[in-house]
């Protein structure tokens with residue numbers, strides 16, 4: 006059992022840098038939690054506090070209900086996997102995996118059983134006699150995983166473990182890490198700056214920026230209902246489009262987005278949340294994949310504009326689109342029969358629009 010709780014946790018480094026600010030977070034037992042955000046936002050700092058590698062400056066860090074602020078790393082029952090693998094170059098794969106157990110003077114048969122068990126799960130049994138220098142990047146990362154697995158920790162910490170691997174391997178290792186989590190039935194805390202990795206792996210994602218949590222939720226939640234423009238922009242490929250304009254509430258309580266000639270009527274549910282925003286300057290957010298080619302009816306609004314660029318990306322197409330002077334980027338089916346310069350109509354589902362306050366960036370429809 007391993008539940009981890011941050012209560013008003015602060016981290017200030019010795020040089021005064023404030024890396025984590027008022028962190029409140031409960032990581033559930035057996036959960037796969039991903040810390041996501043750009044480089045420097047405080048992900049590793051947060052992970053290192055759980056590991057005990059960095060001290061908590063203020064607030065409380067609890068494992069289950071025990072305060073661990075001052076507990077040394079080796080007493081915490083956590084294992085960590087780093088981006089750099091951190092293997093011992095002169096030891097064999099076997100000894101690299103066994104090292105932690107040997108240090109703890111675990112019985113030899115027990116150590117042997119666990120090492121072989123982990124090696125089998127990771128499909129590196131045939132490599133046990135090699136040295137790290139004789140392995141590929143992916144194989145080295147498996148050894149690092151094996152070393153953490155044999156300790157059977159209550160908490161598995163991973164700091165960008167796949168960043169040094171090439172794209173194809175990264176995707177297959179994602180699936181393996183997910184399987185590993187299911188098999189091990191322990192709490193995983195995983196750090197990455199890669200949105201796709203976070204969306205595939207996580208039960209819940211914590212999005213961070215400049216040491217401050219922006220949003221906590223399931224991948225679906227974070228993607229579909231971003232709390233602010235930072236979260237909305239960090240997830241999505243190509244990124245979400247914004248159009249700056251005003252909210253207009255009419256006499257008969259219709260709520261509209263207006264930018265020059267562009268006018269869109271919000272559906273009832275969205276309109277209700279914007280009823281007292283008349284005159285407010287907002288950013289209308291349209292996710293790249295939330296349009297369809299052609300003029301469809303229903304809950305959609307038709308946007309007619311000009312194709313600026315057509316970029317095939319294999320399975321589908323990135324379409325540069327100019328709408329009343331706004332440069333937008335959409336993702337559409339590859340069979341769209343248009344070239345640069347063509348006029349084209351796209352239908353946007355009004356129920357999928359996002360509306361943010363221009364000044365604060367906060368979602369107005371959350």
Ligand SMILES: Nc1ncnc2c1ncn2[C@@H]1O[C@H](COP(=O)(O)OP(=O)(O)O)[C@@H](O)[C@H]1O
Nearest residue numbers: 018020022024043044045046047048049050051
């Ligand atoms: N030992 C340290 N002393 C001072 N500042 C640090 C130290 N370690 C990290 N930082 C700073 O704290 C911020 C967060 O770092 P980190 O947690 O490593 O970010 P991330 O893992 O999200 O890229 C960065 O601005 C980094 O430069």
Ligand SMILES: [Mg+2]
Nearest residue numbers: 048049050164
């Ligand atoms: Mg980091």
